[in-house]
Amino acid sequence: MPQLCPAEPVVAVTRLPATDVFINTHPFETPGEKARSVFGGYLLGQCVAAAQQTVPDTHDVHSLQSTFLLPGSPYEKVAYHVERISDGRSFSSRLVRAIQGGNVVHFTAIVGFQKRAPDDASANPPPKLSYHEAMPEFGHGNPDDIDQDSAEACLIEGGFPKDMLDTWRDPFQWRILPRDRTIGQTDTTSPNLDPTHFRMQSFVRVHPSMMSSPSPSSSSPSSRGTHLALLAFLSDLFLIYTTNLATARPVTAFSIETTMNHTVWFHAPEVPINDWLACERDTSWADDGRVLIRQRLWRRSDGRLVMSCVQEALARVQKPSL
Known part of the structure; x- marks a missing residue:
């Protein structure tokens, strides 16, 4: 199993x-000699880490x-070239090219x-829907079980x-729960359930032992940035295997599986990534060799939404041999 x-x-x-x-400080981890390309999570996490160093410590990636x-x-x-394309009073944007x-x-x-x-901001936040309310059966899960x-x-199972x-x-x-293939199905005995x-x-x-930085806080911008960069890395970790499942x-059934576009929204930058997060992934569309995969992460302790993500991937099934 992974170490x-x-x-x-x-x-x-x-x-x-x-x-x-x-540039990346450390060599990339590769799953053996069969690795043909750098894992996309590295590019996502490291581009956030690079861009973070070009904005004030008062700013968080959103x-x-x-x-x-x-x-x-x-x-x-990999060389990450960061271009400062805009800086306003509240928002900044950076263009990053990985070369x-x-x-x-x-x-x-x-x-x-x-x-x-500021901590004393008086603006009233919009109502929040936690995963406990949206998916009550998920909310009762316990990683230790x-x-x-x-x-x-x-x-x-995914190959x-x-x-x-x-x-x-x-x-x-x-800690992965049993897969649910019956959402929206009327005939749950059919062998060809809608993906x-x-x-x-x-x-x-x-794992807490794998993280030397403390939990992110407004007084610890470098730690906060590390947690957010790791969240970007996590957003792509095994995400495309949602298609296989x-x-x-299995993986061998596809002639190609690769990410094309990947978008992430960070909702709660102060939530530490060494807290247990509840993760849900699903597919919502596939056609013409492309598939759309969605995911959301909440903090398990209070159900706060931490991240939303959508990925468009290329997924072409192997042609049967003659």
Whole structure:
């Protein structure tokens, strides 16, 4: 099963002197020699970490809109070129280009930041709907009651190669609930349930021993930025395998599976990622070789919505051999 690894190194970037260019501080983890490209979560998390260093400490990331253009090598450094495209009184935007091989752009992102509201802000917040209210059966789940090997079993079910799984080092702990394929179905005995009615629920966190930074707070901007960069990394972790599980097809059934566009909204920047988060993933549309995957994360302790994410991926099924 995946081994735990320290969390901060997966999103750490180093600034080149007198520039807004950053490179990954540590080599990328790869699941064995079969890895053909750098995992997209690294690009997402590290581009947030790079952009964060070009805005004031009073600002938190609130959105990330990214496009994956070309696969990047997991064995070469990535240079994140940050362009300061706008700075207002409350909001700032950064354009980030991830470059390898000279001037080849492999990934681009627009990262939005918002100035943190003062603790005594008088504005009335809108009503909030927690996952306890939206999905009461999910709210009663307890990570301690779920098999520690549930994540490994889920990935193997989705066709993730066992030898690659054993070498993958991941800072996150997962506790995955039984998959629900019956949402919206009238005939639950049918062997061909609609994939868009598939829903996967789990609990996830960075193991406390894998996180040296304290919980984020308004007085600890570097720690806060690390937690948010790790949340961006998490947003892509095994997300595309929702397609495999929803269609009951293993990885080997697809000729290609890769992310095209990935958008994240950060709703609660002060929530620590080493708290248990409740995660729900589902598919909502597929056509012409593309699939749309959605996910939301809440803090388990109080049901507060922490992150929303939508991914468009390319997923082409293997043609049957003649």
